[in-house]
Amino acid sequence: xxxxxxxxxxxKKPGESLKIFxxxxxxSFSNYWIGWVRQMPGKGLExxxxxxxxDSAISYSPSFQGQVTISADKSINAAxxxxxxxxASDTAVYYCARRGDAAMALDYWxxxxxxxxxx
Amino acid sequence: EVxxxxxxxxxSLSPGExxxxxxxxxxxxxxxxxxxxxxxxxxxxxxxxxxxxxxAAGTPDRFSGSGSGTDFTLTITKLQPEDFAVYYxxxxxxxxxxxxxxxxxxx
Numbered sequence: 001x002x003x004x005x006x007x008x009x010x011x012k013k014p015g016e017s018l019k020i021f022x023x024x025x026x027x028s029f030s031n032y033w034i035g036w037v038r039q040m041p042g043k044g045l046e047x048x049x050x051x052x053x054x055d056s057a058i059s060y061s062p063s064f065q066g067q068v069t070i071s072a073d074k075s076i077n078a079a080x081x082x083x084x085x086x087x088a089s090d091t092a093v094y095y096c097a098r099r100g101d102a103a104m105a106l107d108y109w110x111x112x113x114x115x116x117x118x119x
Numbered sequence: 120e121v122x123x124x125x126x127x128x129x130x131s132l133s134p135g136e137x138x139x140x141x142x143x144x145x146x147x148x149x150x151x152x153x154x155x156x157x158x159x160x161x162x163x164x165x166x167x168x169x170x171x172x173x174x175a176a177g178t179p180d181r182f183s184g185s186g187s188g189t190d191f192t193l194t195i196t197k198l199q200p201e202d203f204a205v206y207y208x209x210x211x212x213x214x215x216x217x218x219x220x221x222x223x224x225x226x
Binding site: 035037044045046047050059061062095097099102103104105106107109110111112 | 120151152154156158163164165166169170173175205207209211214215216217218219220
């Protein structure tokens with residue numbers, strides 16, 4: 001069974017750094033793109049970027065380029081999303097999702113990681 | 120970047136009615152790269168339709184997708200209680216974007 005397991009909720013202060021993870025299981029992790037999606041409170045889905053764990057090729061949405069860093073470690077079947085200096089406006093749920101074989105649609109999703117940034 | 124505009128923002132319908140949701144792209148996109156997702160409160164999105172019209176595994180046949188070029192539609196015939204949710208379209212061509220979502224609520 002394909003699963004994407006995400007790290008737990010985080011509460012941080014503005015200016016702090018953070019790295020959250022998404023661990024894949026039940027499939028060949030290296031061979032599928034993993035994407036990251038932001039959902040701010042009460043708002044819609046925003047595409048942040050994606051990574052191909054096999055060769056760490058990365059594509060960022062222009063809106064998120066320079067704001068976050070996406071990485072992966074295929075040896076532990078994990079993808080990561082990190083911030084060097086959080087802002088209150090980073091408060092959101094962050095989902096990872098797999099781009100599947102079916103026309104590259106997002107066929108499996110993690111449960112989401114709630115990130116709260118507050119002083 | 121391709122912008123996706125979904126309409127209406129909110130659709131108020133009764134169980135058993137038909138829902139028609141629209142997704143319009145700012146420029147022509149390949150139908151192969153258009154998908155639809157359903158999200159209920161507190162849950163991650165769920166893939167319903169990919170390639171504009173192909174139902175994903177487990178998607179009931181009351182859901183259907185159609186369209187080409189810049190105009191795409193998700194239709195739900197005979198709404199069931201579990202269908203009241205927010206629906207997003209998503210395109211994954213050169214750039215990747217989501218539409219703003221349509222909320223289907225009980226009238």
